[in-house]
Amino acid sequence: MGESLVITSGKGGVGKTTATANIGAALAMMNQKVVLVDADIGLRNLDVVMGLENRIVYDLVDVVEGFCKLKQALIKDKRVEGLYLLPAAQTREKTAVTPEQMKNLVGQLKEEFDYVIVDCPAGIEQGFRNAVAGADRAIVITTPDVSSVRDADRVIGLLESAGFEGPLLVVNRIKPKMVDRGDMMDIGDILDVLAIDLIGVVPEDETILVSTNRGEPAVFNGSSRAGQAFRNIARRLRGEEVPFMNLAEVQGLWGRLRKFVGLE
Amino acid sequence: MSEKQDVIFTGTKDGLYLVLNDRQDLKVLKEKIKSHLEKSELFFQGAQVILDIGGMNLDTDEILDIQNAVFSPYGLKIKKVVHGDRCGALRRKAGSSQTPGDWGSASQIQASASLQARSSARVSEGYVPGPESDTSSRTERLMPGPGRFMDARRKEALYREVSRKLLEGAGNQSRTSVSAERRQVSGSELRVGEPRPVVETLLYRGTVRSGQRVYHPGNLVILGDVNPGGLVQAGGDIVVMGALRGIAHAGAGGDVDSAIYALKLEPTQIRIANVIGRPPEGEERGPWKGPETARLKDGAIIIEAMDNTK
Numbered sequence: 055m056g057e058s059l060v061i062t063s064g065k066g067g068v069g070k071t072t073a074t075a076n077i078g079a080a081l082a083m084m085n086q087k088v089v090l091v092d093a094d095i096g097l098r099n100l101d102v103v104m105g106l107e108n109r110i111v112y113d114l115v116d117v118v119e120g121f122c123k124l125k126q127a128l129i130k131d132k133r134v135e136g137l138y139l140l141p142a143a144q145t146r147e148k149t150a151v152t153p154e155q156m157k158n159l160v161g162q163l164k165e166e167f168d169y170v171i172v173d174c175p176a177g178i179e180q181g182f183r184n185a186v187a188g189a190d191r192a193i194v195i196t197t198p199d200v201s202s203v204r205d206a207d208r209v210i211g212l213l214e215s216a217g218f219e220g221p222l223l224v225v226n227r228i229k230p231k232m233v234d235r236g237d238m239m240d241i242g243d244i245l246d247v248l249a250i251d252l253i254g255v256v257p258e259d260e261t262i263l264v265s266t267n268r269g270e271p272a273v274f275n276g277s278s279r280a281g282q283a284f285r286n287i288a289r290r291l292r293g294e295e296v297p298f299m300n301l302a303e304v305q306g307l308w309g310r311l312r313k314f315v316g317l318e
Numbered sequence: 319m320s321e322k323q324d325v326i327f328t329g330t331k332d333g334l335y336l337v338l339n340d341r342q343d344l345k346v347l348k349e350k351i352k353s354h355l356e357k358s359e360l361f362f363q364g365a366q367v368i369l370d371i372g373g374m375n376l377d378t379d380e381i382l383d384i385q386n387a388v389f390s391p392y393g394l395k396i397k398k399v400v401h402g403d404r405c406g407a408l409r410r411k412a413g414s415s416q417t418p419g420d421w422g423s424a425s426q427i428q429a430s431a432s433l434q435a436r437s438s439a440r441v442s443e444g445y446v447p448g449p450e451s452d453t454s455s456r457t458e459r460l461m462p463g464p465g466r467f468m469d470a471r472r473k474e475a476l477y478r479e480v481s482r483k484l485l486e487g488a489g490n491q492s493r494t495s496v497s498a499e500r501r502q503v504s505g506s507e508l509r510v511g512e513p514r515p516v517v518e519t520l521l522y523r524g525t526v527r528s529g530q531r532v533y534h535p536g537n538l539v540i541l542g543d544v545n546p547g548g549l550v551q552a553g554g555d556i557v558v559m560g561a562l563r564g565i566a567h568a569g570a571g572g573d574v575d576s577a578i579y580a581l582k583l584e585p586t587q588i589r590i591a592n593v594i595g596r597p598p599e600g601e602e603r604g605p606w607k608g609p610e611t612a613r614l615k616d617g618a619i620i621i622e623a624m625d626n627t628k
């Protein structure tokens with residue numbers, strides 16, 4: 055029986071899809087059997103980020119409505135063993151699926167896979183409720199700006215009332231130089247407000263853009279710093295203790311991390 | 319704001335608190351709830367609902383029907399049904415004495431008040447009106463429960479019985495645990511200019527996050543932070559044993575002697591009775607200055623270090 059994770063944020067465009075693709079691919083590279091579920095019905099793009107768009111025949115809504123078997127809708131990644139994608143429907147709406155159906159679907163997938171990773175749409179409406187429905191754990195993505203952190207806080211509150219214990223935090227698009235100049239919230243400020251465990255800090259990195267456009271998750275690129283950060287997140291999810299990278303660059307981070315995450 | 323809303327949703331840590339306008343037709347209410355659920359942001363798959371039906375008399379079948387026709391499709395479950403008095407005193411008060419602020423309709427406040435009361439039910443197995451509570455009687459029962467709701471006289475009798483038991487029980491406990499557990503359960507009115515009523519204190523454990531609201535008619539202690547976008551309101555004083563970064567409203571019923579205490583006072587806004595204040599703009603936060611308190615002095619909100627207030 056595997057584990058299901060939902061990757062969510064509240065605010066749009068902060069890197070949920072990027073994180074889903076990269077953490078999923080990184081876990082598969084660690085010999086885990088992984089399925090990525092695109093819950094962003096109507097606005098799918100996990101397939102594009104994964105470079106699997108042209109292989110879609112059936113989608114999540116087809117499965118739920120019984121038009122095809124679950125296995126038929128799963129797309130196997132060509133680059134790494136054990137990585138699959140269940141794409142979202144593009145021509146339907148979030149209401150085409152109920153939370154109950156999502157829960158069943160994720161439950162079925164958990165029997166086959168070590169990790170079921172659900173890419174959540176932005177917002178806190180039905181799409182969000184669908185995405186979190188079957189999840190065991192939640193990863194909340196934020197960027198280091200006030201409005202993104204505010205939305206993350208809102209989402210953490212909603213997750214807590216839905217019974218999630220200990221959502222994990224990823225801070226994406228950190229620009230160490232801006233933090234140094236005080237132009238950006240630093241990690242300590244963010245953790246101060248959100249008060250949940252940090253599982254990764256991903257730097258702003260051009261290779262993400264390139265990899266998005268090519269449909270190649272950055273974790274396949276050995277020299278991408280963001281890719282490295284996502285590989286580290288995957289290892290931490292597996293229970294490994296991995297020191298945070300960029301520590302010297304991110305002002306004041308070390309001491310506060312120790313305080314908040316209990317690194318030893 | 320004075321118009322009665324038909325359905326009011328309050329998202330809380332424990333689930334959804336839903337207040338229905340008891341003068342509205344049940345069919346209309348069901349439709350309204352449905353359309354709310356369709357677009358509301360406040361609920362979840364598997365969330366539990368506390369349904370406040372005010373003075374309505376609904377039998378088990380009717381409630382089961384609401385469950386099946388309205389909530390089940392959205393994966394919600396009715397946890398219990400309560401009779402709150404949403405159109406109670408606070409509501410009228412809000413119309414007359416509050417600054418026409420944006421802190422929500424009084425019925426929402428009433429709803430949260432009932433919820434706080436509900437949490438006391440864990441201890442007391444039912445609502446107990448406070449010593450000087452007026453007609454704001456409430457009852458509740460678990461879902462699904464026995465047939466019809468009780469009539470008013472039986473309710474009264476039950477209240478008296480439960481209060482007596484509770485007081486007896488309280489005698490065996492230490493002072494602190496009594497106030498922590500008994501919490502405030504009456505929705506009694508707080509009047510402007512009157513001496514402060516005897517109020518109890520609610521202890522709220524946890525962070526009040528963006529979009530969340532905690533209300534208590536008595537004093538309120540938050541064991542955690544109040545984040546930006548979070549709102550805490552109390553009829554009396556508010557103590558935040560953490561950082562207050564959101565909005566705190568003390569003396570929400572008009573008590574100008576109420577104060578706000580916080581270990582770290584960095585609020586978005588402070589409200590005491592009907593005075594609203596915000597931190598000066600463009601001022602750097604600076605290093606932490608220690609616990610501070612906010613109170614009213616000559617009609618203005620002043621902030622002082624905690625040790626100066628003795």
Ligand SMILES: Nc1ncnc2c1ncn2[C@@H]1O[C@H](COP(=O)(O)OP(=O)(O)OP(=O)(O)O)[C@@H](O)[C@H]1O
Pocket residue numbers: 063065066067068069070071072073094174175176226227228256257258259260262263266280
């Ligand atoms: N660490 C990063 N460095 C540089 N660019 C990034 C980084 N993370 C994400 N991006 C870029 O930000 C954009 C939005 O990312 P993404 O699509 O993953 O966000 P999302 O949260 O899934 O958005 P939506 O809410 O629309 O689903 C993309 O163009 C992506 O390439």
Ligand SMILES: [Mg+2]
Pocket residue numbers: 070071072094099173174175
């Ligand atoms: Mg996305």
